[in-house]
């Protein structure tokens with residue numbers, strides 16, 4: 001808040017006759033986002049409040065912020081396309097991201113980060129291929145997959161809470177990640193928090 005009682009004015013403010021350099025954006029949400037919102041609304045039948053464009057910084061907090069400034073930068077100014085919350089408490093339940101359909105061998109490190117972030121915090125994240133129209137049945141299937149995966153992640157984290165390994169290469173902390181391809185596609189492993197700089201990883205034994 002400006003302190004008007006002091007009589008000092010912020011010299012950086014432009015004179016009154018010059019308008020501020022802001023305009024309303026033409027679109028708040030894109031056409032695929034609006035279409036997905038309508039589908040989510042229909043699907044949730046009042047079980048969730050659907051918030052569009054929620055800042056990651058409003059969903060997650062950073063442990064030991066003084067040591068982890070770098071991790072603040074990683075979530076700063078980023079958002080998730082939709083956050084589904086409990087209607088009474090606004091407790092976050094599920095994140096939804098629209099993704100461009102990608103070629104097979106292509107990888108997107110920002111998506112990998114989002115996935116690691118949600119998995120670490122135990123919040124399901126659903127990726128939905130962007131389009132003009134969405135089938136409720138398809139969206140429901142993607143939701144179920146994401147919820148199952150988040151539960152697995154939480155279960156594994158619980159089991160190994162006292163035994164999260166240190167990176168065998170650089171000694172830093174490790175986080176739960178998911179194989180994105182190959183014979184173990186979809187399974188969890190520990191990856192170095194410094195990935196992709198450090199390739200350190202540790203397999204998780206089943207059972």
Ligand SMILES: [Zn+2]
Nearest residue numbers: 167170192198
């Ligand atoms: Zn490492």
